[in-house]
Amino acid sequence: MSQMLHEIMLQRKQLQRWVKLGPWYAMFPLEFAQASIEQHTKPGQAVLDPFMGRGTTLAAAKMLERHAAGVEINPVAWVYAKVKTEPCDKLLLLERLEEVNRLSKGTKLQQMPEFYKWCFCDEVLRFLLIARSELKWKDDHVDRTLMAIILVDLHGNVEDSLSNQMRQTKSMAPAYSINWWKAKDMHPAEKDAYAILRRKIEWRYKHGLFSNKSKIMALNGDSTSILKETAEIGPFHLLLTSPPYYGIINYNYDQWLRRWMLGGPELPKYSAGKYQDRYDNKIQYQELLSKVFGESAKLMHERAHVVVRTDARVFTLESTIKALEEAFPGKSIKKVKRPVLGKTQTRLYGDQSKKPGEVDLILKPKPRQRTSQVKSRFE
Structure with missing residues (x-):
């Protein structure tokens, strides 16, 4: 076995032990994150995830030698994201x-x-x-x-x-x-x-730690107010994220015991503040998406791509499309339907009823219009 192949296999083992750190419902698939980053960015470019959850986008970016930044409002998921991209000795x-x-x-x-x-x-x-x-x-x-x-x-x-x-x-x-x-x-x-x-x-730690020169920033807080702090990592060439789906999961309540471990109340509470419940207020939900994607747009490279995985149900899908079109008016949008294959945000734990699946919204820069600088010889 060549030294290079040995090093590649070791890196994969190192990464697998850390990338999947942290049980988290509705996890962003690592393979999807990797494929999106490889397709829409080059090594050394930066990726943004304003709803980063347990940090799969950031970890995938680091694996592929991209820089990345993300924000997560739930402290449990933030701890996972921060540690998987920067574990200690x-x-x-x-x-x-x-x-x-x-x-x-x-x-x-x-x-x-x-x-x-x-x-x-x-x-x-x-x-x-x-x-x-x-x-x-x-x-x-x-x-x-x-x-x-x-x-x-x-x-x-x-x-x-x-x-x-x-x-x-x-x-x-x-x-x-x-x-x-x-x-x-x-x-x-x-x-x-x-x-x-x-x-x-x-x-x-069996296979050691993986490290490279990628710059990774994981912030704990509300993306509507602190997303601008990620600017030092950008400009971002890819926005890759999956926002919470309307009325599906309450990450505060469903993770109440782990939140207690982080200093939270001894018994569960439905909400820990704005944007920390089941996202079942339609006005607030639309406001959240509009604000976050609007702030994200300010941080993106002019030729950046946007990939958003969302719920196929009508309200969530239409709200997400509207917010993206408002934030990125200069980009074309493509919808790719994804069937339900496992535990997604539309398949609650123990709920085996038929689900509408998910949709990937892919936004690309519109082709530049070229104006000929040479006049026709017939003019």
Whole structure:
């Protein structure tokens, strides 16, 4: 095997361990992101994703040696995106894990809602409470990486996560969970949080870290107000994104337990502020798309392409097309229908009813009109 081929295979292994970091419902397909970036940009150019979710667009751009910037309003997804594109050194991470574990020993458990006693054994809960209070995930590179590792398996299969039996992609309602556990007489098993997380870290870092000269910026906040901060990465040659679909998923409620881990309330709340619920207000939804695509247009190269994956349902599709046409009047638009093949934003967890699928909206610069500089010899 040639040295170059060996390096390529190693890079792929390194990337796969990090690119898919973070359970997240309605995940942007990596293959689609890669194909779009390769088709519409060149190495060294920049990609923008104003609804970046867990950062698949940014990770794909880095893999392909493009620069990229994105914004995400949900802090859980932002932690995933930030860490998968910029994980810390393994030894520093293990040292921090040991420190948090040491601090958790002998910690007195506080009074908490009944849910937590059914979800986690005492040792795990002590660890989580210390990690929740000690890790400065917003600002510290190492702490953020450890928090991401914790969030991934905060809940899921009882044999492979920190919790009692739960779904991994979605935090179920406390009352529902308690009733389910009680009905099955399923108390939380005794677990060692340190041992579980140490094993997860060893797996994640098995092939090392991938790095190149790509500049990546991942921001946590509202794209309608902070998108302009990504300008230092641009001008962008590709806008690649998938906005939230109207009335489908509440990322705040569905990720409430992970948001608690990041300092949020102990029990779920429907909304954490504007644009952080189910997007079921038509006026606000249209306003969101218009503002974000309007701000994005200011950051794009004049010959940039735009690729937006959206819902095939009439209101979401028409609202998205209208916002894009207003923001990019100089571009032609093409619609490509995508059948439902897996867990998309139109296929809720457990909902097997027929779905209308998704649509890719592809905007390209209109051909430049050329004016002949040579007069006809017959004039």
